[in-house]
Amino acid sequence: MFSPDSATREAEKFLCELNITELPINPFAIAKGLGIKVYPKQIDSEGVSGMLIRHDDQFAIVYATHIDSEGFQRFSISHEIGHYKLPGHVDAIFNEENVHQSRAGFVSNDQYEREADHFAAGLLMPTDLFLAHMKTAGEGLDAIEKLASICITSISATAIRYVQQTDIPAAVIQSVSSTIEWCWMSNVLKEIPGLDWIKKCTSLPRNTATYDFNRNKSNVIEAKRIDSTSNLQDWFNCQFDVEVIEEVKGLGKYGRTLTVLTAEEFDLEELQEEEEIDDSWTPHFRR
Amino acid sequence: MSTNPSEVFPARLKAARGKRALTQGDLARKTKLQPSAVSHFETGARKPSFDNLKRLADALEVTIDYLLGRVDEFKGVGPTTDRIHRHIEKLSESDRQIVEDILKSMNTRSRKEE
Numbered sequence: 001m002f003s004p005d006s007a008t009r010e011a012e013k014f015l016c017e018l019n020i021t022e023l024p025i026n027p028f029a030i031a032k033g034l035g036i037k038v039y040p041k042q043i044d045s046e047g048v049s050g051m052l053i054r055h056d057d058q059f060a061i062v063y064a065t066h067i068d069s070e071g072f073q074r075f076s077i078s079h080e081i082g083h084y085k086l087p088g089h090v091d092a093i094f095n096e097e098n099v100h101q102s103r104a105g106f107v108s109n110d111q112y113e114r115e116a117d118h119f120a121a122g123l124l125m126p127t128d129l130f131l132a133h134m135k136t137a138g139e140g141l142d143a144i145e146k147l148a149s150i151c152i153t154s155i156s157a158t159a160i161r162y163v164q165q166t167d168i169p170a171a172v173i174q175s176v177s178s179t180i181e182w183c184w185m186s187n188v189l190k191e192i193p194g195l196d197w198i199k200k201c202t203s204l205p206r207n208t209a210t211y212d213f214n215r216n217k218s219n220v221i222e223a224k225r226i227d228s229t230s231n232l233q234d235w236f237n238c239q240f241d242v243e244v245i246e247e248v249k250g251l252g253k254y255g256r257t258l259t260v261l262t263a264e265e266f267d268l269e270e271l272q273e274e275e276e277i278d279d280s281w282t283p284h285f286r287r
Numbered sequence: 288m289s290t291n292p293s294e295v296f297p298a299r300l301k302a303a304r305g306k307r308a309l310t311q312g313d314l315a316r317k318t319k320l321q322p323s324a325v326s327h328f329e330t331g332a333r334k335p336s337f338d339n340l341k342r343l344a345d346a347l348e349v350t351i352d353y354l355l356g357r358v359d360e361f362k363g364v365g366p367t368t369d370r371i372h373r374h375i376e377k378l379s380e381s382d383r384q385i386v387e388d389i390l391k392s393m394n395t396r397s398r399k400e401e
Contacts, residue, residue, distance in 0.1 A: 041385055048382050055393040057344055057351050062385055088334035090355065091291040
């Protein structure tokens with residue numbers, strides 16, 4: 001199988017072949033160039049968010065429109081282009097004869113879905129072009145919103161791409177109600193020793209602004225935003241006492257909440273020394 | 288347990304290239320693929336994408352179905368359909384209907400091209 005990074009690079013290589021050097025990327029035009037017809041589903045039709053169909057030597061992409069987000073729809077189309085372009089995805093086919101087998105193999109198929117997601121991120125937010133705009137976009141949620149409007153991508157997808165590229169300690173977390181769906185951390189944050197990585201489907205820490213925000217569903221539906229602060233220890237159960245900016249945004253009809261945590265750059269050695277000094281002042285009792 | 292299409296593909300590609308009397312280099316030029324890619328496909332070291340399959344099928348004048356091992360004839364036998372769904376667990380009746388409608392229009396196009 002391909003690594004997720006390879007899937008992203010495959011998309012970027014494809015854009016180079018197409019000589020595309022400006023944002024936003026147009027996945028409709030790319031599909032058309034590949035000879036793939038693109039069909040929107042009816043707005044009231046939920047079901048799957050996207051499909052790649054092969055019939056004989058013809059291909060078609062169907063994408064859902066029930067989520068009123070151009071970014072989500074463009075991502076769905078790019079995801080299906082990923083299935084068309086990525087090596088080995090011919091093995092992820094699903095047809096009426098082997099429906100049960102395909103469902104049973106959902107865990108292995110999930111790898112294909114992850115690869116197609118990374119391809120879509122690379123296609124709509126290629127590293128070089130994205131980094132060029134990041135330089136002037138600032139940091140945190142404001143930067144993510146600016147980049148999302150430039151790339152015409154969803155806030156969530158842009159947040160993940162942002163945190164992969166930023167060189168400050170940062171994390172983006174998507175939650176629904178009191179449960180964390182996913183968390184992505186920047187490389188600098190990952191380097192902090194002793195950090196507990198947040199796993200999928202864990203509970204939101206209670207002493208955070210996000211937890212309070214999600215207790216009122218209208219905050220999410222009305223796409224409200226609050227800016228607060230919390231501590232790295234609240235989220236990652238680590239030893240370092242580092243204040244982080246906690247920006248919380250409801251994602252509207254999508255029903256999720258995005259939290260962006262950013263901290264000022266810090267010297268890890270200095271922090272460790274501070275911790276040692278604090279520790280030396282803490283009384284230790286002989287057993 | 289059924290065989291993955293990519294496992295059937297190397298032998299089918301080799302057979303079709305042999306039938307058309309093309310070298311790996313000839314085929315690479317016709318498909319705008321790297322010669323090493325064609326070689327890797329034939330040894331099974333590299334799996335194809337649908338994009339690769341389309342280019343190879345066009346250049347070799349065979350169907351994608353042949354390259355995937357769905358049919359044994361090079362051309363002209365009833366076409367088959369594959370689908371990849373995102374959020375497969377959400378496949379609804381209306382999705383099936385949409386697919387049926389699109390397939391009808393694809394079928395019409397196929398016939399017109401013939």
